[in-house]
Amino acid sequence: MTQIAPSILSADFMNLQRDVQNLEAAGADLLHIDIMDGMFVPNMSFGAQVVSGIRPLTQLGLDVHLMVEQPERYIEQFITAGSDLIMIHAEATEHLYRGLQMIKDAGVKAGVVINPGTPVSYIESVLPLVDQVLVMTVNPGFGGQKFIPAMLTKVAELAAYREAHADADFTIEVDGGVNDQTIAACAKAGADVFVAGSYTFAGDLATRIETLKKAANEAR
Ligand SMILES: O=C(CO)[C@H](O)[C@H](O)COP(=O)(O)O
Ligand SMILES: [Fe+2]
Numbered sequence: 001m002t003q004i005a006p007s008i009l010s011a012d013f014m015n016l017q018r019d020v021q022n023l024e025a026a027g028a029d030l031l032h033i034d035i036m037d038g039m040f041v042p043n044m045s046f047g048a049q050v051v052s053g054i055r056p057l058t059q060l061g062l063d064v065h066l067m068v069e070q071p072e073r074y075i076e077q078f079i080t081a082g083s084d085l086i087m088i089h090a091e092a093t094e095h096l097y098r099g100l101q102m103i104k105d106a107g108v109k110a111g112v113v114i115n116p117g118t119p120v121s122y123i124e125s126v127l128p129l130v131d132q133v134l135v136m137t138v139n140p141g142f143g144g145q146k147f148i149p150a151m152l153t154k155v156a157e158l159a160a161y162r163e164a165h166a167d168a169d170f171t172i173e174v175d176g177g178v179n180d181q182t183i184a185a186c187a188k189a190g191a192d193v194f195v196a197g198s199y200t201f202a203g204d205l206a207t208r209i210e211t212l213k214k215a216a217n218e219a220r
Contacts, residue, residue, distance in 0.1 A: 002220075005031065005032040005173070005194065007195050016053075020057050024058050027210065028200075030060055033051060033083075040091075042141050062083050063193070065134065067092075075099060088100065088112065091115055120161070128168060131171070132172075135155050135158070135172065137182075148177070155186060172193070173192070173193035
C-alpha cells in the first residue's frame with residue numbers, strides 16, 4: 001500500500017502547528033520527522049520536545065528518522081514523546097540490534113536506515129526484527145537534494161528479500177529527492193512509503209500529495 005510521508009523539514013517552523021494540520025487535511029498518510037544532531041550529519045534540526053509538541057496536534061502516525069550518533073542514548077525520549085515508528089541508522093551505532101530491540105520492547109515500531117554507501121547485506125541480520133527499512137536516496141542532512149537512482153537496486157533487493165522470507169514483515173521507505181518524476185521508479189522497485197519534503201511544500205499540499213500517490217500507484 002502506498003503511503004506518502006511529507007517531511008516537516010520543509011515546513012515553516014514558526015507556523016508548525018498550521019503546517020502539520022494542513023498536511024493532515026491534505027491527505028498525508030504519515031508525518032516524517034527528521035532529527036539531526038550536527039554530528040552524524042552536518043546539520044542540526046530539533047529534538048524530542050518538537051515531537052511531543054506535534055503529538056497532540058494530529059492523528060497521523062509520527063515516522064521519526066533519527067540522524068544521530070549513538071541513537072540508543074535518545075530512544076527513550078522519543079518513545080515518551082509519542083513517536084509511532086522510530087528509525088535508527090545502521091552506521092550510527094555499534095549496537096544496532098540492541099537499539100532496535102529497545103524500541104520494540106516499548107511497543108513502538110522500529111526501523112533501520114541505510115545511507116547511500118551502505119549495502120543491504122550490512123543489515124541483513126536485523127531484517128527479521130524490523131517494521132520498516134528506510135533506504136536513503138540522498139546523503140542525509142539536508143532537504144532539497146537530488147535523488148540518487150543507483151539506490152533503486154537496494155530497494156529491489158529488499159523487496160526480493162521480503163518476498164523470499166516468511167518472517168520478514170517490513171515496509172520499505174525511500175527518503176530524499178522524491179518527487180513526481182522520481183516516485184514511479186521507487187514504487188516499481190518495491191517501495192511502499194515515500195518521504196517527500198521539498199516537493200510537497202513547493203505547491204498546493206493536497207494536489208502534490210495526490211500527484212505522488214497516483215504516480216506511485218500507477219507504477220506498481
Ligand atoms: O532525511 C532527510 C534528509 O536527510 C529528509 O527526510 C529528506 O531530505 C526529505 O527532503 P526532500 O524531500 O526535500 O529531499
Ligand atoms: Fe528523513
